[in-house]
Amino acid sequence: MKQRWQDTAFDIVNTAVLTMLMIATIYPFLYVLAFSLNDAVDSMRGGLTIWPRKFTLANYGVIFRYDALVDASIMSVLRTVIGTVASVLCTAMLAYSLCKKELFGYKFFNSFFIMTMFIYGGLIPTFILFKTIHIYNSFWVYIIPGLISAFNMILLRTNFKSIPDSLIESAYMDGANDIYVFFRIVLPLSTPIIATIGLFVAVGQWNSWQDTLFFTVDGKLQTLQYVLMKILNQTEAGAMINQMKASLARRGMVKVTPEAVKMAITMIATVPILCVYPFIQKYFVKGMLLGSVKG
Amino acid sequence: MNQIPGGLAPSAPPMQQRSRAWRTIKKQRILLLFCVPFAIWAAIFCYAPIWGWIMAFQDYNAGKGVTGSPWVGLKHFRAFFQEEMLVTLLRNTIAISVMNIVVGTFGAVTLALLLNEVKGVFFKRTVQTVSYLPYFISYVVVANLFLTLLSPSDGTVNRILLKLGIIDEPIFFFAEPHLFWFLVVFINVWKSIGWDAIIYIAAMSAVDTELYDAASVDGAGRWRKMWHITLPCIRPTIVVLLILSASGILNAGFDPSYLLGNPMVYDYSEVIDTYVYRMGLGNAMYSYATAIGLFRLVVSLIILYIVNRIAKRLGEENVL
Numbered sequence: 001m002k003q004r005w006q007d008t009a010f011d012i013v014n015t016a017v018l019t020m021l022m023i024a025t026i027y028p029f030l031y032v033l034a035f036s037l038n039d040a041v042d043s044m045r046g047g048l049t050i051w052p053r054k055f056t057l058a059n060y061g062v063i064f065r066y067d068a069l070v071d072a073s074i075m076s077v078l079r080t081v082i083g084t085v086a087s088v089l090c091t092a093m094l095a096y097s098l099c100k101k102e103l104f105g106y107k108f109f110n111s112f113f114i115m116t117m118f119i120y121g122g123l124i125p126t127f128i129l130f131k132t133i134h135i136y137n138s139f140w141v142y143i144i145p146g147l148i149s150a151f152n153m154i155l156l157r158t159n160f161k162s163i164p165d166s167l168i169e170s171a172y173m174d175g176a177n178d179i180y181v182f183f184r185i186v187l188p189l190s191t192p193i194i195a196t197i198g199l200f201v202a203v204g205q206w207n208s209w210q211d212t213l214f215f216t217v218d219g220k221l222q223t224l225q226y227v228l229m230k231i232l233n234q235t236e237a238g239a240m241i242n243q244m245k246a247s248l249a250r251r252g253m254v255k256v257t258p259e260a261v262k263m264a265i266t267m268i269a270t271v272p273i274l275c276v277y278p279f280i281q282k283y284f285v286k287g288m289l290l291g292s293v294k295g
Numbered sequence: 296m297n298q299i300p301g302g303l304a305p306s307a308p309p310m311q312q313r314s315r316a317w318r319t320i321k322k323q324r325i326l327l328l329f330c331v332p333f334a335i336w337a338a339i340f341c342y343a344p345i346w347g348w349i350m351a352f353q354d355y356n357a358g359k360g361v362t363g364s365p366w367v368g369l370k371h372f373r374a375f376f377q378e379e380m381l382v383t384l385l386r387n388t389i390a391i392s393v394m395n396i397v398v399g400t401f402g403a404v405t406l407a408l409l410l411n412e413v414k415g416v417f418f419k420r421t422v423q424t425v426s427y428l429p430y431f432i433s434y435v436v437v438a439n440l441f442l443t444l445l446s447p448s449d450g451t452v453n454r455i456l457l458k459l460g461i462i463d464e465p466i467f468f469f470a471e472p473h474l475f476w477f478l479v480v481f482i483n484v485w486k487s488i489g490w491d492a493i494i495y496i497a498a499m500s501a502v503d504t505e506l507y508d509a510a511s512v513d514g515a516g517r518w519r520k521m522w523h524i525t526l527p528c529i530r531p532t533i534v535v536l537l538i539l540s541a542s543g544i545l546n547a548g549f550d551p552s553y554l555l556g557n558p559m560v561y562d563y564s565e566v567i568d569t570y571v572y573r574m575g576l577g578n579a580m581y582s583y584a585t586a587i588g589l590f591r592l593v594v595s596l597i598i599l600y601i602v603n604r605i606a607k608r609l610g611e612e613n614v615l
Contacts (some may be wrong), residue, residue: 010517014409015418021406022425024485028440031451046449090333097329104319109330116337121344122588124575128361129344145340148333178325199603207433210549214576229435232554233444266439273431280431281424 029270036060036267040260059264062256068219069227073268076206076224079142082270083205088198090147092190095156096182117150123214130215141215142205152197157192160186199280205271224269231262333477351586364582371586380570388478388566391547394480396540402488404533407495408521423496426489434486434550441482441553445469469555475563479551499525538606544601545591567591 030050035043039054097103098110121129128146130136135144163186171181209225215220231281250256322326346361351371353364375381400558406426413419444451445468453465468474506524515523549568558563567587575584 004516004517006518010412011414012413012583014412018409018418018422019415022422025425025429025452025489026442032440032443047454048449093329093332097326100326102323103326103330104316104323109334112334113337116341119345121347122585122592123571124581124585124588125344125347125350127576128347128350128355128357128581129339131357132360133339144336147336147340178329184331203431207431207435209433209435214572225433225435228439229554229611232435232438263443266436268438270432277431278426 002158019295032263032266035260036262036263040257043098043260044257057126059256059260060268061263062261063264063268068222069265071220072222072224072227075221079139079208079223080202080205083143083146084198084202086143087147087152088194091149091152091197092156092187092194093182094148094185095153095160096178097188098153099157099160113148113150113153127214137216137218137221140223141211141223142208145211146201146205149201152201156190156193158189163189195279199276203273203280224265228262228265228269231265233256348585348589348592350582351589353582355582355585357581367582371583373457374583375587375590382566383562384565384567384570386546387552387563388545388547388568390476391479391551391566392544393549394476395483396537396544398480399487399491400533400537400540402484402573403491404487404495404529406492406527407499407529408525410492411494411499412517412521423489423493428489428493429486430490432486434554437482437486438550438554441478442469445478469557470559470600472560472563475556475560479555479564483548483551494536495529497530498529502528507607534606538599538602541602542595544598545594 027050030130031048034050034052035048036059037055037057037058038048038052038058042054063073094113098106098113100106103109127136130141130145135141167185167189168181171185178182207225209223209229212221212223212226331371346457350361350364352366352368353361354367354370355361356364378384410422445453445454447465447467449562450465450468452468453462456462457465468478502525506528507520510520510524545567547566547568549566549572552564552566552569553572558568571584571587574587
């Protein structure tokens, strides 16, 4: 069938609109990246676009020489790694036990965990609880409250159930117990879903900053996102930069501006996400295809 | 059901039934080890805070705890309803979340419609990949990006507006109280439009292609097919998602107001979430802040119930 001119026009306009949307999404990142890689003094002239005029890594160098920021980066990495491993392992263990209907008290346990998706205690009761059980203002406040996710448990369980029974039966025959079956058979056969859930949990951990604000007071527990949040507040940024300058002056390097350092921190807080994004994307597209096939 | 192996009579004495349960537990000890500790975890971290809601009816005192604090009935609720800020708070919260829902849904559906019309697989996938990238970036970073772009000193937006001669002086966007809601909604939509569109795209891919073929035979163009086939077919999806989001009408989100708000726009940026935080954790008014949280929870449940009833009457499938 010959294409009508309206349809051709529609295609052109559509492509243009979607291209503009892509530019609007990407541009802010590119601008901040260029800013972070540009000489700080030169940036003050203004008019920077998406390409650095005077390329330098000095802004990043400053961050790695400033102890508070190094500590915050380490804290971010720690909570992401430990939090993700702990959460995925615990959720998978729970999913394994709850994929067996013959489990003692199955109905109770099942609804007990499913219910947690629909109830929530609110900020203040949670705060009081954390104080009562003494995880307030400790590293564990980043790890333990997020240990289990009922939603991820269901995803994992659905996946575990698709593992052929015969495999597990024969392992039992050979005298294997549930620990062996779980670690040696079920987990290795579920790598894709484990990776997907792990990535999502990791992104959540890396991006989290509210728990630092609500449930900690100790400066040692500050994460990169939290530090960046504090820099948003200009007066605090000024104080921090002065502190930073004092610490840097002792080492003979002062050519930084609050703006440029802020951009560099913003990029450091973003880059890990950009690194794992292609992987999330891959699994995610798979999930979407599955979703659309059923229709 | 009650068949007990080993030739025991169905009416086995309780002792034997108990020992049977005990045998099962013993046999499943590893499975139970995989389950019971997390049940205890859930009891502490998910169920115990529910118990904390009763603080709203007490004058909570950290020394006495929830069990020992004096009861004060509805005192904190009354205090909240007499609060000067109340109208401002509710106005900001409702305005931001309603605009979020309306603009967000409109944007996501439009994006899904446009993507659905793209024929090139590569282009379609590229647009999708790019459009849901911001969803994975923390709000802190996003706030930073936009504060930079909209900065009065050298922000790109001001630069373009100045160059085009639309304005003579740079605008300090985040210091204009009346702009705050629109900026927040724009940023929220920018962040989540790609992600939100996914579900509509999935719904569209389920539309029967015969409908389009039949419409083409009748001479319908792209617009008419979109309007008369695609949109009506995904209407149930839109309605269900609107219903689900309606119950969050008093939940405008903590991040935007806390990260982008400042004293200059306080009258337009303060929402229930930030107020609860400032009162509860900032001023240590635990019971008062809990009462506000409880108020919001109850209102959300009522709205969910009402909207669900309305949807049922309109003939859409109900979600609960």
